[in-house]
Amino acid sequence: MxxxxxxxxxxxxxxxxxxxxxxxxxxxxxxxxxxxxxxxxxxxxxxxxxxxxxxxxxxxxxVEPNAAHYALKDLEKKYNVSIITQNVDDLHERAGSSNVIHLHGELLKxxxxxxxxxxxxxxxxxxxxxxxxxxxxxxxxxVWFGEEVPLLETAALEVQQADILLIIGTSMQVYPAAGLKDFAPSHCQMYFIDPQPAIRESQNLRIIKENASTGVKKLVESLLQN
Missing domain, CATH: 3.30.1600.10 (SIR2/SIRT2 'Small Domain')
Structure with a gap:
């Protein structure tokens, strides 16, 4: 898998x-x-x-999870899925995702x-x-500004094991989180979903210029069919 x-x-x-x-x-x-x-x-x-x-x-x-959150949960039908989020909400968990790493902490704790x-x-x-x-x-x-990001190493280890990397709703311009994509192995296929992408496509990086709710749903349907 x-x-x-x-x-x-x-x-x-x-x-x-x-x-x-x-x-x-x-x-x-x-x-x-x-x-x-x-x-x-x-x-x-x-x-x-x-x-x-x-x-x-x-x-x-x-508020409630949206279509993008629920679509990511559906990926678990066919793949081992780890979600690394910069968000402090619990919407991934409420949508049913089972492995969520919160880099910046959790608002309900x-x-x-x-x-x-x-x-x-x-x-x-x-x-x-x-x-x-x-x-x-x-x-x-x-995790406030000036504080250590305690789960950063855990997140980097997850990215090192990725066959497919999805980047959703983040500019990936703010460090240290932005550096996580650099831990992906050479064979990893990346997808960047954002209506205003700040990076360019490359051999291993495909850009989907859409909002999360529509772009993620389309990509997940494609990945489940492969």
Missing amino acids: KNIVVLTGAGISAESGIKTFRDDNGLWEGHDVMKVASPKGFEENPALVLDFYNKRRKQLLE VRSSFDKDLVLNWKKDLNLGDFCEFNSQLRPHI
């Missing part, structure tokens, strides 16, 4: 109604990104950071500020005074 590795970014979730956070002016929901997505921002104004993610969490619970390995499922608001068992403030389980 061949291995398919899927790299997904904000573009796949945007079609479910998830805002992509960063506007053209570099702000996230009107906030300086470093104020709401950095350890320093959390230290300086934890209430602002918690409120920011509480709003994102509420929004996530109001929180963790201890004292012990990063103490992670809890969390669907309600997270407030100041919500402490872990070590009497330390809980924080969003999100």
Whole structure:
């Protein structure tokens, strides 16, 4: 059974109604990104950071997976599928995908500020005074700017085993995630699905210039027929 590795970014979730956070002016929901997505921002104004993610969490619970998420789940009928996502939502899991690696953390989880390995499922608001068992403030389980990406090595090992690599809804211009495609073996066939691709086709790279919901569905149907 061949291995398919899927790299997904904000573009796949945007079609479910998830805002992509960063506007053209570099702000996230009107906030300086470093104020709401950095350890320093959390230290300086934890209430602002918690409120920011509480709003994102509420929004996530109001949306559903789209056709692209469900199509990727269907690939498991014929292939070993690993999904490596830069997204912090759980839409891949809700669509039924069984092997999902979250590079940047998960919005429906929180963790201890004292012990990063103490992670809890969390669907309600997270407030100041919500402490872990070590009497330390809980924080969003999100990889903030300036923090280590703990699952990057795991993701790279997955890409090294890929026979087919799908890149969906991400520009692959932001590192370190952008470097993952470079770990693909020489025989790996790559597909890049994006309405405004920032890269060119090559011998091993085919570009599908469509939104995720339509492009992924077409590609998956083709791969299941081969």
